[in-house]
Each structure stands twice: as structure tokens, then as C-alpha cells.
Amino acid sequence: MNALDIKHTRAHQGLARxxxxxxxxxxxxxxxxxxxEKARNNASAYEKRSEYCDRDMAKSDLSMASQLDPLRTYPYRYRAAVLMDDHKEKEAIAELTKAIAFKPDLQLLHLRAAFYESMNDYISTVRDxxxxxxxxxxxxxxxxxxNKAKERISE
Known part of the structure; x- marks a missing residue:
């Protein structure tokens, strides 16, 4: 008997990887x-599957992950990155701001600071x-x- 036979979730994740x-x-x-299909209502599974498909399908999976567990930050980061790629900077910032509201962590703050910096909003960059x-x-x-943003403000 192997892990896939007993429907172990990590086995499916490992095989997918x-x-x-x-x-x-x-x-x-x-x-x-x-x-x-086996682990219904598993936000993590939808999040992980989003890594293996095209952008539209990934958006759908991440939307489902957020519905199942609104406090997971990865879907917000991903959506923000896609919005930045589409030159929708304000929407990208808003997406990160939603996640920061419930989890002000280093990665989210740094990413939003980098987005602000790309928009030449150095005061917001410094704040984040x-x-x-x-x-x-x-x-x-x-x-x-x-330091880079502080220099830009001083110019």
C-alpha cells in the first residue's frame, strides 16, 4: 500500500510537484x-493548484481559496502581482492593503513598498x-x- 492508495493529501501534492x-x-x-475532489473545502489545495495552470484558471482557484479561507495571504499577493503586470497599480495596492489589514507581515509590507516605489510614491514607500x-x-x-526611497525624497 502506498500513500496515494490511502489518499494521503501530501502524496498528491508531491506527485503534482x-x-x-x-x-x-x-x-x-x-x-x-x-x-x-478528495479534500473538499481545502483552501490550501486550491492555492497550490493555481501554481500549475494558466492565469485565468489560477485567478479562479485563488478566488475559491479566499472564499474558503479569507485570511490566507498568498491569493492577495498573487492577485496584486497580476494587477501590477497589467499596469493596474492602484488596484494592486488595494489588494495588498486588504491583506495587510488582517496580517501586517514583512512580505506584504515590503511588496507594497516596492509597488509604491515603482509608482514613484516615495513617501508611501518609506512608510511601508x-x-x-x-x-x-x-x-x-x-x-x-x-534608503533608496529616502534618497529620492531628498532630491
Whole structure:
């Protein structure tokens, strides 16, 4: 008897990862679909499956993940990144702001600071960097972004 025979969720995730590494995205997606069918209402499974499909399907999976567990931050980060790619900066910032409202963590604050910096909003960049540095004063990427934004404000 193996892990797949007993329907162990980690086995499906692992097999999906192997397919993905072999560049077999459809097989990876199908394997995660099997997991979703067995482990209903599993936000993590939808989140993970989103990594193995095209953008539109990923959006749908991440929307479902947010419905099942609104406090997961990955769907917000992903949606924000897609919005930035589509040059919808304000919407991307709003998406991150939703997540920061319930979980003000380093990654979210740093990402929003980087988005502000790309929009030349250096005051907001500094604000988010300062908040992130309260959580981890030695985070090198945030320190670098903070110093860069402070220089821009001084110009």
C-alpha cells in the first residue's frame, strides 16, 4: 500500500510537484484536482493548484481559496502581482492593503513598498518600509528599498 492508495493529501501534492518539475503542467494540475475532489473545502489545495495552470484558471482557484479561507495571504499577493503586470497599480495596492489589514507581515509590507516605489510614491514607500523594518530591522531588501526611497525624497 502506498500513500496515494490511502489518499494521503501530501502524496498528491508531491506527485503534482514532480510533474511540474518535469514540465508536465497538465498532469500536475490534474493531480491537484484529484486532491481537491478528495479534500473538499481545502483552501490550501486550491492555492497550490493555481501554481500549475494558466492565469485565468489560477485567478479562479485563488478566488475559491479566499472564499474558503479569507485570511490566507498568498491569493492577495498573487492577485496584486497580476494587477501590477497589467499596469493596474492602484488596484494592486488595494489588494495588498486588504491583506495587510488582517496580517501586517514583512512580505506584504515590503511588496507594497516596492509597488509604491515603482509608482514613484516615495513617501508611501518609506512608510511601508518603516513598518516592515519594525518587524525585522535587519531585512536587507527592505533596508535597501528604504534608503533608496529616502534618497529620492531628498532630491
Amino acid at each position: 514532480v510533474y511540474h518539475l518535469k514540465n508536465q503542467r497538465k498532469s500536475a494540475y490534474d493531480e491537484m484536482t484529484k486532491l481537491i 518600509c518603516e513598518a516592515a523594518l519594525c518587524l525585522d530591522p535587519s531585512h536587507a531588501d527592505t533596508v535597501e528599498l528604504y
